[in-house]
Amino acid sequence: QVQLVESGGGSVQAGGSLRLSCAVSGYSGSTYCMGWFRQTPGKEREGVAVVNSGGVTTYYADSVRGRFTISRDNANTLYLQMNDLQPEDTAMYYCAAGGSRFADCYSGNPGRFGAWGQGTQVTVTS
Numbered sequence: 001q002v003q004l005v006e007s008g009g010g011s012v013q014a015g016g017s018l019r020l021s022c023a024v025s026g027y028s029g030s031t032y033c034m035g036w037f038r039q040t041p042g043k044e045r046e047g048v049a050v051v052n053s054g055g056v057t058t059y060y061a062d063s064v065r066g067r068f069t070i071s072r073d074n075a076n077t078l079y080l081q082m083n084d085l086q087p088e089d090t091a092m093y094y095c096a097a098g099g100s101r102f103a104d105c106y107s108g109n110p111g112r113f114g115a116w117g118q119g120t121q122v123t124v125t126s
Contacts, residue, residue, distance in 0.1 A: 002026045002115040004078075004095045009120030016085050016124070022078040022095030022117060032099035035059070036070060036080045037110050038091035038122075045094070047108020049080060058105040063088070085124045092119040 008020040024034065035050030049070035050059040057070055069081040078095055098113030099105055 002031060002097045004097060004115060004117035006093065006095045006117040006120040009093060009122045011123040011125065012085055014086055014124055014126050017081070017083045018085065018122060020080040020082065020093055020095075020120060020122075022080075024076040024078060024095075024097065027076050027097075031097045031115075032102055033058070033105035033113065034072065034078050034095070034097045035105075035108070035113065036078070037094045037096055037108075037113075038089075039094070039119075040091045045110045047110060048093070050105050050108055051078070052099075052102055052105040059108040061108060082122070085122075087124045087126050089122060090124050091122060093122050094119045 005023045036048040039045040067084045095117040096113035097115045104112040
């Protein structure tokens with residue numbers, strides 16, 4: 001069973017940077033995708049960035065492309081480097097793993113992911 005634990009959230013002023021980390025254990029060879037998602041109160045969870053099991057980036061939300069970078073190291077830690085943060089990036093950020101085929105890694109659809117971390121809060125002040 002895949003377990004994920006996020007860290008690195010916090011409060012930052014607009015224009016600042018944060019790096020989120022997600023420690024992944026119980027990784028299965030059948031896990032096709034890992035990614036970052038975010039959610040604000042009253043809104044649906046949305047995909048931010050996704051990599052496939054080969055470490056290839058497969059999805060960025062339009063709102064973060066060029067500012068955020070997803071990566072994964074050989075120790076199965078997933079990262080999200082967030083630069084030029086804006087108040088609209090304020091959200092609870094979740095790490096997730098899942099997908100039943102590689103095509104699932106391209107949509108950023110949270111419904112394709114079955115394992116979730118507890119989330120880490122990111123707050124950006126203007």
